[in-house]
Amino acid sequence: MTTTAAPLAPLAPPPARGGRRPSSPARRRRRAVDVLLGAIAIVVFVCSVFPVYWMVNTSLMPNNETRTLVPNFVPSTFTWRNYETVLSGAGRADFLPALANSATVTLLTVGVCLIFAFLAALAVTRFRFRGRRAFVLTILVVQMIPGEAMIISTYRVLDGWQLLNTIVGLTLVYVATVLPFTIWTLRGFVNGVPIELEEAAMIDGCSKSGAFWRVTFPLLAPGLVATGVFGFIQAWNEFLLALVVMSRPESMTLPVWLRTFQQATTTTNWAAIMAGSTLMAIPVIVFFLIVQGRMTSGLVSGAVKG
Amino acid sequence: MTIGQDLLRADRPDAERGGGPRGSGATRGPRRSRRGSGAAGGRAGLTPAALLVPSAAVLIVVVGYPLVTLLVMSFQEFGRAQAFGAPAPFVGFDNYVRVLTDSTFWTVLLRSLAFCAVNVAATMTLGTLIALLMQRLGRALRLLVSVGLLLAWAMPALTAVIVWGWMFDTQFGVINHLLTVLTGTDFANHSWLIDPLSFFLVATVIITWQSVPFVAFTVYAGLTQVPDEVLEAAQLDGAGPVARFRLIVFPYLKSIFLVVTVLQVIWDLRVFTQIFALQGIGGIREQTSTIGVYIYQTSLAGGEYGTGGAIAVLLVILMLAISLYYVRATLKEDES
Numbered sequence: 001m002t003t004t005a006a007p008l009a010p011l012a013p014p015p016a017r018g019g020r021r022p023s024s025p026a027r028r029r030r031r032a033v034d035v036l037l038g039a040i041a042i043v044v045f046v047c048s049v050f051p052v053y054w055m056v057n058t059s060l061m062p063n064n065e066t067r068t069l070v071p072n073f074v075p076s077t078f079t080w081r082n083y084e085t086v087l088s089g090a091g092r093a094d095f096l097p098a099l100a101n102s103a104t105v106t107l108l109t110v111g112v113c114l115i116f117a118f119l120a121a122l123a124v125t126r127f128r129f130r131g132r133r134a135f136v137l138t139i140l141v142v143q144m145i146p147g148e149a150m151i152i153s154t155y156r157v158l159d160g161w162q163l164l165n166t167i168v169g170l171t172l173v174y175v176a177t178v179l180p181f182t183i184w185t186l187r188g189f190v191n192g193v194p195i196e197l198e199e200a201a202m203i204d205g206c207s208k209s210g211a212f213w214r215v216t217f218p219l220l221a222p223g224l225v226a227t228g229v230f231g232f233i234q235a236w237n238e239f240l241l242a243l244v245v246m247s248r249p250e251s252m253t254l255p256v257w258l259r260t261f262q263q264a265t266t267t268t269n270w271a272a273i274m275a276g277s278t279l280m281a282i283p284v285i286v287f288f289l290i291v292q293g294r295m296t297s298g299l300v301s302g303a304v305k306g
Numbered sequence: 307m308t309i310g311q312d313l314l315r316a317d318r319p320d321a322e323r324g325g326g327p328r329g330s331g332a333t334r335g336p337r338r339s340r341r342g343s344g345a346a347g348g349r350a351g352l353t354p355a356a357l358l359v360p361s362a363a364v365l366i367v368v369v370g371y372p373l374v375t376l377l378v379m380s381f382q383e384f385g386r387a388q389a390f391g392a393p394a395p396f397v398g399f400d401n402y403v404r405v406l407t408d409s410t411f412w413t414v415l416l417r418s419l420a421f422c423a424v425n426v427a428a429t430m431t432l433g434t435l436i437a438l439l440m441q442r443l444g445r446a447l448r449l450l451v452s453v454g455l456l457l458a459w460a461m462p463a464l465t466a467v468i469v470w471g472w473m474f475d476t477q478f479g480v481i482n483h484l485l486t487v488l489t490g491t492d493f494a495n496h497s498w499l500i501d502p503l504s505f506f507l508v509a510t511v512i513i514t515w516q517s518v519p520f521v522a523f524t525v526y527a528g529l530t531q532v533p534d535e536v537l538e539a540a541q542l543d544g545a546g547p548v549a550r551f552r553l554i555v556f557p558y559l560k561s562i563f564l565v566v567t568v569l570q571v572i573w574d575l576r577v578f579t580q581i582f583a584l585q586g587i588g589g590i591r592e593q594t595s596t597i598g599v600y601i602y603q604t605s606l607a608g609g610e611y612g613t614g615g616a617i618a619v620l621l622v623i624l625m626l627a628i629s630l631y632y633v634r635a636t637l638k639e640d641e642s
Contacts, residue, residue, distance in 0.1 A: 037439060041447045044436055048454030051515070052461060054480060055469045071480045116360040123357035133637070135358060140636055142369050144629040146576040148598035149618035150369075152605040153376035156389075176368035179361060237462040239579045240598075244606060255464045262468055263586055270472050277465040288460035289453075 055281070059083070059274035066270045082275035086261075095276065097250060098257035104167050105253060106235040109174040113182045113231050114224060116175070121186035126195070143180040151244045158245060165251040173241050178231045185230065189223030190216075229291045233284050254280045373622075380619045384612035394612075401616035411600075411617065418596040421506055422574040428514045429570055430563075433521025438551070440526050452523075459519035463579045470512045471587035474498045499588030506594070509580055517573070521566055528562040529555065561635065568632040572625060578602070597621055 058066055059082050061075035086095050124132060154173055155164070163169030193216050201211035239255040246252055252260065258280055262273050380401055382394040405411050436455070440448050461469070473481050476497045485493040499505050532555050540550050556563070578598035585591050585599070595603060601621065605614025 045454035153372035
C-alpha cells in the first residue's frame with residue numbers, strides 16, 4: 001500500500017470529517033489487508049530461502065543425521081566433517097583442482113570480456129558509423145543462439161585446435177558466451193553518462209581523452225563492476241560447455257566436479273554433496289548480494305529498457 | 307562473417323562527413339586527426355572499427371566459425387568414424403529428413419514447448435504477483451522479500467537442482483516429510499522423479515524458483531516508474547485494484563512484459579542443466595529429455611554428429627524466430 005496510499009494520506013482526513021470517507025471500518029480493513037500481505041511476504045521469503053537454508057543445514061550435520069525418518073531442521077550434532085571430506089577429495093575428482101580451474105577460467109573470462117566489451121560499448125555509443133546498427137544486431141542475435149545447439153561444433157572446433165581440456169579453450173568459449181551480454185549492458189551504462197559532461201570538461205581545458213578518463217570513466221566504474229560480476233556469475237555457474245569441453249578429471253570446473261561428485265556418492269552421502277554445493281554457491285551468493293542493487297538496475301537498464 | 311563486412315564499411319559515413327577521401331587504409335590517419343580536432347564523437351587515435359576489432363574477432367572465431375561448421379556438418383554424413391578423421395560425404399538434406407520424420411524428435415520438441423509454456427506462464431504470473439506485493443509492502447518486509455529472492459536468484463543452477471533433488475529425495479527428502487505433516491496424506495517413500503509428469507513438476511518448481519526473482523525485480527522496477535498521480539487519479543475516479551492494473555499499470559509495463567516473456571521463453575525452451583542434472587538424480591532419460599538434452603545425447607553421447615547438427619540448426623532457427631520480436635523491439639529502442 002505504501003506507494004499508492006502514502007500520497008493519498010493527506011487527502012483522506014478532510015472528507016473523513018464529513019463522515020463519508022474512511023472511518024474506522026475502512027481503516028481496519030486496510031490493516032487486515034496489510035497483515036495478509038505481510039503474511040504472504042513471509043511465505044514468499046521462506047519459500048525462496050528454504051532450499052539455500054536446507055543446503056547449508058544438511059552440510060553441517062553428520063551424514064547419518066540425514067538418514068532419519070523425521071528430517072533434522074537444525075543439525076543436532078554440528079560438524080565440519082563434510083567440508084573436510086570434500087576438500088580432501090574423497091570423490092572421484094578433487095575439489096581443489098576444480099576450484100583452481102573455475103577461478104582461473106572465470107577471472108580470465110571476466111577480465112578479457114570487460115576490456116573487449118568496454119571498447120565495443122564505446123564504439124557503439126560514442127560514435128555514429130555505418131555498420132553500427134549491424135553490429136548491435138549481431139550482438140543481439142548472437143545472444144539468442146542457444147549454447148545447446150553449439151556444443152557439437154564448439155567441441156569439434158576446439159578439438160581441431162588442440163584446445164579441449166585446456167583453460168585457454170574454455171576461456172575462449174566463455175568469453176564468446178559472456179561478451180554479447182556484457183557489451184549490451186555496458187552500452188547501457190555508457191549511454192547513461194551524458195556526453196555533455198565530457199564536453200563541459202573539454203571547455204574547461206581537458207583534452208578529449210582526458211575528459212573521458214577523468215569524467216566519464218569514474219562514472220562508469222559501478223557499471224563495470226556490476227557487469228563484471230554478472231560475467232563472473234555466468235562463467236562460474238556455466239555447466240554445459242564445461243561438461244563438453246573439460247571432460248578430463250584434472251581439467252573439470254566446479255559445476256562438472258559437483259555433478260561427478262553427486263553421481264559418485266548419491267543416496268549415500270547427501271551431507272557431503274551439500275557441503276560441496278555450499279562451497280560452490282558461496283562465492284556467487286556473496287558477490288550477488290554485494291552488488292545486488294546495482295545489478296538489478298543494471299540488468300534492467302542495460303537489458304530491458306535499453 | 308557479416309561482422310567483418312560491416313567493419314569494413316564502418317567509417318565511410320564519417321569519411322564523407324569529415325570531407326576526407328573515402329576508402330583505403332592509407333588515408334585513415336590524416337582523416338582521423340582532422341575529425342578529432344572538431345567534429346563531435348571522434349576520439350583521437352581510435353576509430354570505431356578499431357574499438358570493435360577485439361569483440362568482433364572473438365565472435366567470428368568462437369561463434370561464427372563453429373556456426374558455419376555446424377551448418378556444414380548438418381549436411382554431411384558425420385558419425386563416430388568421421389570424428390576420428392574419416393572423410394565426411396555430403397548427403398544433402400538427408401539428416402534433416404531423418405530428423406523431421408523421426409517421431410522421437412517431434413515428441414521431444416512438443417515436450418519442450420509444453421514444458422516451456424508452463425514454466426513461462428508460472429514464472430510470469432508469480433513474478434508479477436510478487437512485484438505487486440513488493441510495491442505494497444513496507445520497507446522492512448520489502449527488504450526481506452528482496453533478500454529471499456536474491457538468494458534464490460544467486461544459487462547456481464546446477465547447485466539448485468542438486469539441492470532440490472535432495473529435498474525431493476524419495477526416502478529422506480524434507481518435502482515428503484512436510485507434505486505428510488501438512489496434508490495428512492502419507493507421502494513417505496513417494497518417488498517424484500520416476501513418473502515423467504511428476505519429474506517435470508519438480509523441474510518446473512526448480513526453474514520457477516530460480517526465474518521468478520528476475521521477473522519480480524524487473525517488473526517491480528517498472529512499477530516504480532508508473533506515475534503515482536495517474537494511479538491516484540484513477541483511484542479517486544473509483545477504479546479498483548484490478549482495473550487499475552489492467553488499464554494503467556499494464557499498458558505502462560507492456561514493453562517490459564513482452565521483453566521479459568520473450569527472454570523467459572528463450573531460456574526455458576533451451577533448458578539443459580536442470581533437466582540433465584535432474585535425470586542424473588533420478589528419472590527416465592527417454593521420457594524426460596528436452597531439446598537441449600536431446601541434442602547432447604544424439605551427438606556427443608550417441609556419436610551421430612550429423613543428425614545432432616541438423617537438430618541444432620533447427621533449434622537455432624526456432625530460437626531466432628522466437629527472439630525476432632525481442633531483437634526488433636530492442637533495436638528500435640536503441641535507435642531512438
